[in-house]
Amino acid sequence: MIVLAALLLVVVLTCVPYLGTIAFAQAPAAADASPIFGVTIPQGYKQWELIAPAEEAAPLDELRAVLGNQTAIDAYQAGKLPFPDGTILVKRAWKRKQSPEFASATVPGAATTVQVMVKDSKKYAATGGWGFGRFINGKPVDEAQHRTCWGCHEARAKSRDYVFTRLAP
Numbered sequence: 001m002i003v004l005a006a007l008l009l010v011v012v013l014t015c016v017p018y019l020g021t022i023a024f025a026q027a028p029a030a031a032d033a034s035p036i037f038g039v040t041i042p043q044g045y046k047q048w049e050l051i052a053p054a055e056e057a058a059p060l061d062e063l064r065a066v067l068g069n070q071t072a073i074d075a076y077q078a079g080k081l082p083f084p085d086g087t088i089l090v091k092r093a094w095k096r097k098q099s100p101e102f103a104s105a106t107v108p109g110a111a112t113t114v115q116v117m118v119k120d121s122k123k124y125a126a127t128g129g130w131g132f133g134r135f136i137n138g139k140p141v142d143e144a145q146h147r148t149c150w151g152c153h154e155a156r157a158k159s160r161d162y163v164f165t166r167l168a169p
């Protein structure tokens with residue numbers, strides 16, 4: 001019995017440091033979280049389903065793709081508004097570039113920003129239930145930029161739970 005207990009103790013003690021590592025790896029450092037909202041870039045978002053592409057005219061000259069997690073996709077498909085808690089929307093953006101092989105084709109150039117909206121109606125009650133994050137090279141931009149998000153989304157997309165993008169047909 002004592003031998004068994006000792007063995008168990010050894011196993012547990014061996015695992016503890018690894019558990020710490022796993023927990024640490026899954027919780028992004030505070031420096032990677034957006035100011036005001038504490039939003040981080042969600043893991044695996046590049047594999048998420050496409051909601052719609054978009055194009056932005058000069059001076060930004062960008063191609064965009066709005067992606068959503070499963071909660072977002074389910075809500076879109078059911079035509080459900082407001083979006084439920086747990087919804088995450090990610091907008092990827094690239095500079096527009098002429099295809100080197102075909103003059104009339106426009107393709108993604110350098111990546112510019114990754115923008116994130118997270119729905120948590122309690123935590124973000126003051127901003128329509130949405131937390132915002134804008135990232136360049138994986139790092140959040142400054143607080144001043146994060147103060148602009150809610151104003152524009154609130155003013156222009158109120159009737160659609162502050163989300164502009166519609167599911168592409």
Ligand code: HEC
Pocket residue numbers: 054055056064066089090091115116117132133134145146148149150152153162163164165166
């Ligand atoms: C001046 C208006 C404006 C401001 C400010 C703004 N957005 Fe948006 N946002 C838009 C528009 C318009 C779209 C629709 C897609 C597009 O045109 O790129 C959009 C789309 C998005 C989307 C995809 C979901 C949706 O609503 O369509 C996310 C995520 C997003 N914005 C995050 C942010 C974040 C984070 C900030 C602040 C750092 C921000 N936005 C500031 C206008 C704005």
